[in-house]
Amino acid sequence: MKRALITGITGQDGSYLAELLLEKGYEVHGIKRRASLFNTARVDHIYEDPHVADSRFRLHYGDLTDSSNLTRIVHEVQPDEIYNLGAQSHVAVSFESPEYTADVDALGSLRLLEAIRFLGLEDKTRYYQASTSELYGLVQESPQTERTPFYPRSPYGVAKLYAYWITVNYRESYGMYACNGILFNHESPRRGETFVTRKITRGIANIACGLEKCLYMGNLDAMRDWGHAKDYVRMQWMMLQQESPRDFVIASGKQISVREFLLLAANAAGISLRFEGNGVEEIGIVASADPIFAPGVTTGEVIVRIDPKYFRPAEVETLLGDAALAKEELGWEPEISVEEMCTEMVQSDLQAARQSALLREHGFDVATPSSE
Ligand code: NDP
Numbered sequence: 040m041k042r043a044l045i046t047g048i049t050g051q052d053g054s055y056l057a058e059l060l061l062e063k064g065y066e067v068h069g070i071k072r073r074a075s076l077f078n079t080a081r082v083d084h085i086y087e088d089p090h091v092a093d094s095r096f097r098l099h100y101g102d103l104t105d106s107s108n109l110t111r112i113v114h115e116v117q118p119d120e121i122y123n124l125g126a127q128s129h130v131a132v133s134f135e136s137p138e139y140t141a142d143v144d145a146l147g148s149l150r151l152l153e154a155i156r157f158l159g160l161e162d163k164t165r166y167y168q169a170s171t172s173e174l175y176g177l178v179q180e181s182p183q184t185e186r187t188p189f190y191p192r193s194p195y196g197v198a199k200l201y202a203y204w205i206t207v208n209y210r211e212s213y214g215m216y217a218c219n220g221i222l223f224n225h226e227s228p229r230r231g232e233t234f235v236t237r238k239i240t241r242g243i244a245n246i247a248c249g250l251e252k253c254l255y256m257g258n259l260d261a262m263r264d265w266g267h268a269k270d271y272v273r274m275q276w277m278m279l280q281q282e283s284p285r286d287f288v289i290a291s292g293k294q295i296s297v298r299e300f301l302l303l304a305a306n307a308a309g310i311s312l313r314f315e316g317n318g319v320e321e322i323g324i325v326a327s328a329d330p331i332f333a334p335g336v337t338t339g340e341v342i343v344r345i346d347p348k349y350f351r352p353a354e355v356e357t358l359l360g361d362a363a364l365a366k367e368e369l370g371w372e373p374e375i376s377v378e379e380m381c382t383e384m385v386q387s388d389l390q391a392a393r394q395s396a397l398l399r400e401h402g403f404d405v406a407t408p409s410s411e
């Protein structure tokens with residue numbers, strides 16, 4: 040039985056990857072952080088109490104800032120594969136906490152690679168590094184491939200640049216099977232609530248059900264190449280099954296703007312939206328709304344406004360990936376389109392919003408935290 044260790048198992052990708060590896064017969068170990076509240080909602084459905092079942096799924100307390108803890112876990116688990124998905128993964132937050140982001144995202148990778156080396160596991164343990172299209176930042180060519188030069192535009196991007204190169208360096212220096220997946224944005228109903236797609240699908244669902252009045256957004260012109268997390272974690276696994284390690288771009292090959300994603304999401308919730316104005320004056324107005332699907336809105340209502348606080352000190356305006364190498368070498372292609380993904384996300388958020396609206400209707404006090 041193969042044994043995998045996943046950092047960031049409580050995150051979006053970690054949860055889908057854990058499901059995939061369990062299906063493939065792996066024993067899956069994950070690192071979770073200590074928190075004052077439960078933080079395992081995304082993996083609770085695959086957790087089995089070791090007291091009552093012979094579980095192939097185990098969680099260990101740990102943190103990417105703590106090398107002795109990481110080394111001890113790697114020693115205990117003796118993994119065949121490590122997937123380093125753990126990160127302070129929010130680009131805007133990285134401007135607020137640049138040092139912490141560097142510690143976790145850059146040095147965290149080094150700590151894991153050093154643990155493998157220190158424990159003499161170079162020939163046994165394969166290593167996957169969650170690299171990112173944010174490395175391209177101010178893009179030097181379009182579409183971006185494995186050969187496009189990097190120009191990161193945030194403390195997050197710069198930290199991930201270190202992680203990218205230290206992975207390449209350990210591969211070249213110590214002959215380790217270590218590789219980078221350069222993944223473009225990927226989303227799902229499990230996406231964190233403050234990333235733009237989920238902020239939109241959740242906000243639109245809440246507005247449709249009368250739980251919120253308006254969605255406050257940043258740069259609507261940003262263009263992204265969005266795919267579905269389920270498609271992308273499949274590729275993470277495939278990358279560790281090759282004869283020799285190699286870095287791959289994973290992308291859908293199509294891009295749309297944040298504004299277009301808003302239109303898709305509104306449409307999936309029965310709201311036809313139109314935009315008026317420019318810059319910080321731009322607004323999204325309800326052109327028409329389905330009274331059954333979106334009882335919370337009326338025609339003419341403004342449900343999208345711009346708040347400059349969501350603009351970043353330096354922006355990545357456009358990203359578009361070319362995953363031809365992944366297709367050629369590994370036969371990988373995405374199966375879920377951005378439209379299908381957006382509909383799935385809206386439906387999932389509508390279900391939650393309808394439950395909250397029903398509880399409110401019956402006098403229960405339901406808080407709906409906003410996606411700041
Ligand atoms: P999430 O933000 O959903 O998950 C991040 C995970 O990292 C969580 O489990 C989080 O724990 C954990 N984590 C955060 N800080 C630490 C720390 N100090 N020590 C240990 N674990 C920590 O990210 P995604 O699942 O979306 O992304 C997975 C990886 O892929 C990340 O490295 C991200 O940067 C990268 N990436 C993501 C892309 C995307 O579009 N989703 C695209 C390209 C790269 P907790 O649950 O406790 O917060």
Ligand code: GDR
Nearest residue numbers: 128130171172173223224233234235236256257258261349
């Ligand atoms: P990104 O994702 O920065 O690409 O990083 P995010 O969804 O946060 O932003 C995408 C684009 O939308 C614009 N935007 C807003 N973003 C947020 N979060 N909130 C808003 O209100 C808003 N309005 C407009 C942003 O300016 C940006 O241009 C994600 C993360 O998952 C990283 O970890 C990963 O490496 C990259 O994708 C690839």
